[in-house]
Amino acid sequence: VYVSSFWPMEYQAETHRDLFSKEEISLLEDLNQVIENRLENKIAFIRQHAIRVRIHALLVDRYLQTYKDKMTFFSDGELVFRDIVEDPDKFYIFKTILAKTNVSKFDLPNREAYKDFFGVNPIHSFKLLAQQCSYMGGCFLEKIERAITHELPDLLGSIGLGKKASTLSCDTTGCGETPKNRYKKH
Helix, strand or coil: CCCCCCCCCCCCCCCCHHHHHHHHHHHHHHHHHHHHCHHHHHHHHHHHHHHHHHHHHHHHHHHHHHHHHHCCCCCCHHHHHHHHHHCHHHHCHHHHHHCCCCCCCCCCCCHHHHHHHHHHCCHHHCCCHHHHCECCCECHHHHHHHHHHHHHHHHHHHHHHCCCHHHHCHHHHCCCCCCCCCCCCC
C-alpha cells in the first residue's frame, strides 16, 4: 500500500512532505521493478503452464490406459468409461499420477473437470502417450519435461546473468547500513 499524492502543486506546510515524496519514489521504483521483471515473470508463467499441460497429458493418458485395461470384447465401452469418469479414485487415476516424479497434489486439477472434459472430447479421439513417440521426433512428454526441468530454468538463468551488476550497488543496499523506517516521523 502506498500513501502518495502525485499532486503537481506544492504541499502545504503541515503535511508530511517527506512521506509523500518517499512513497512516490517507492511506488515508481516498484513499478520499474515490475517492468524489469516482466520477462522473468513470463518465463515463470510459461513454466507453470507447461507443468499443467504435463499433468493434463498424464491424466488423460491414465484415463485412456484404464479404459483400455477394463475393456473386454463383451464390454459396453460407454458404460466402462462412464464408470471410470464417475469414480476415478476406484481406479487410482489421480493416485497413480501423484506417484510420478515432480507432481504435487496441489497441481492436480479438479476431478469434476474431467467429467466435463470427456463429455466434450470422446475418449476414442486420444492416443496413449507412448504411441505418440517417433524415432526422429522423440516423445512429446519428454520434450515437455525437458522444457520444465532444464530449458526454461536455463533461459531464466541466462536472463539473470544479463542484468546489471549495479543493482547491488551501495545506492541500493546501503552497504551494510540498516534500513530506515520510512513511516516513522523524525
